[in-house]
Amino acid sequence: MEGSKALSRLHQEGKALCLYASLCSISAMLGNPVLVFCFLRELTKLCLEVKELALSEEIIAAELASKVGLDFDDGLHYYLARKLGAAIVSFDKDFDGLDIETGA
Numbered sequence: 001m002e003g004s005k006a007l008s009r010l011h012q013e014g015k016a017l018c019l020y021a022s023l024c025s026i027s028a029m030l031g032n033p034v035l036v037f038c039f040l041r042e043l044t045k046l047c048l049e050v051k052e053l054a055l056s057e058e059i060i061a062a063e064l065a066s067k068v069g070l071d072f073d074d075g076l077h078y079y080l081a082r083k084l085g086a087a088i089v090s091f092d093k094d095f096d097g098l099d100i101e102t103g104a
Contacts, residue, residue, distance in 0.1 A: 020050050060079060
């Protein structure tokens with residue numbers, strides 16, 4: 001499934017979610033508080049659920065990432081997808097061949 005179509009469908013169904021850690025990373029990359037404000041304000045318009053992982057879950061995710069050859073950030077997403085039985089919509093080839101559904 002094409003990534004934009006998959007994300008659009010999930011958004012319409014109210015099933016799109018992201019990690020709080022990802023929002024923090026994107027905000028840090030943007031840097032400029034005005035850009036961060038605009039980014040976060042736009043996110044509030046989406047039907048997007050934001051998930052936060054407990055420290056104990058991040059430890060499990062790091063261990064899992066190491067076992068399957070992912071970096072920590074991808075490992076967080078992989079852990080959450082497995083935990084929720086969810087798909088990952090990404091163009092990142094690192095998720096290919098893992099035991100989760102992907103759509104790009």
